[in-house]
Amino acid sequence: MTAPFTLDPRLASDTVPVCDLPLCRVLLMNDARFPWLILVPARPDLYEITDLAPNDRLILWDEVTRASNCLRDAFAPTKINIGALGNIVRQLHVHVVARFDGDAAWPGPVWGAGMAEPYDDGTLDTIRQRMVTVLGAD
Amino acid sequence: MTAPFTLDPRLASDTVPVCDLPLCRVLLMNDARFPWLILVPARPDLYEITDLAPNDRLILWDEVTRASNCLRDAFAPTKINIGALGNIVRQLHVHVVARFDGDAAWPGPVWGAGMAEPYDDGTLDTIRQRMVTVLGAD
Numbered sequence: 601m602t603a604p605f606t607l608d609p610r611l612a613s614d615t616v617p618v619c620d621l622p623l624c625r626v627l628l629m630n631d632a633r634f635p636w637l638i639l640v641p642a643r644p645d646l647y648e649i650t651d652l653a654p655n656d657r658l659i660l661w662d663e664v665t666r667a668s669n670c671l672r673d674a675f676a677p678t679k680i681n682i683g684a685l686g687n688i689v690r691q692l693h694v695h696v697v698a699r700f701d702g703d704a705a706w707p708g709p710v711w712g713a714g715m716a717e718p719y720d721d722g723t724l725d726t727i728r729q730r731m732v733t734v735l736g737a738d
Numbered sequence: 739m740t741a742p743f744t745l746d747p748r749l750a751s752d753t754v755p756v757c758d759l760p761l762c763r764v765l766l767m768n769d770a771r772f773p774w775l776i777l778v779p780a781r782p783d784l785y786e787i788t789d790l791a792p793n794d795r796l797i798l799w800d801e802v803t804r805a806s807n808c809l810r811d812a813f814a815p816t817k818i819n820i821g822a823l824g825n826i827v828r829q830l831h832v833h834v835v836a837r838f839d840g841d842a843a844w845p846g847p848v849w850g851a852g853m854a855e856p857y858d859d860g861t862l863d864t865i866r867q868r869m870v871t872v873l874g875a876d
Binding site for chain 1: 785786787788795796799802803806807810816817818819820821822823824825826828837844845846847849850
């Protein structure tokens with residue numbers, strides 16, 4: 601019997617859930633400095649992109665494209681940054697981040713850049729709802 | 739007439755060419771601190787992953803997978819890091835980096851972490867040849 605998918609507790613504590621796409625659970629990073637989605641393939645025991653079954657890999661990149669388009673349409677950023685690092689949290693997850701010229705880490709990466717600044721509750725819910733609507737969760 | 743593909747001069751100056759895959763030019767970052775490949779889709783006027791034609795996007799992720807497997811097989815790293823940032827060099831390019839527990843930027847990202855330490859000529863040529871062999875360039 602295959603172990604069930606469980607979300608790493610550090611990913612859970614830094615984010616709020618947005619929706620489930622066919623492969624990935626989509627999370628919104630609770631950091632008002634950057635509009636930042638995290639996609640976690642809902643399969644157990646994945647660490648590297650290359651651990652995914654080939655068809656799941658295709659679905660992952662399709663969902664990363666959907667998340668990129670979602671952030672572009674909602675925020676009109678200067679640049680989208682995509683990253684799969686996993687040096688600290690090993691569970692496979694892909695960051696999709698809307699970046700703006702002059703944002704808190706520009707032009708460097710967001711990972712390891714200062715401390716998260718949590719949204720106020722109203723803004724968090726507004727952005728989360730907008731992501732749900734634009735992603736058009738199945 | 740479509741403009742020809744030309745490599746951004748900053749990417750060219752930081753790297754040595756490894757090989758051309760069906761879509762991407764593969765470059766080796768001249769930084770002895772990290773085994774680090776950069777894949778540049780050889781198409782003009784690309785900035786975001788979402789600018790790629792759908793079929794090219796599939797080829798890109800296939801080639802990122804090949805590069806990841808290449809670094810894993812050649813270096814047995816702790817983790818592969820994948821990133822598409824482009825905040826400084828806008829030409830679309832994807833980083834595939836072999837990371838080791840305790841390397842010069844661990845566990846943070848390599849981007850913006852200190853100064854590159856160029857390889858000596860012999861090591862650079864050895865690693866470049868190994869990448870060519872393992873990637874099995876077409």
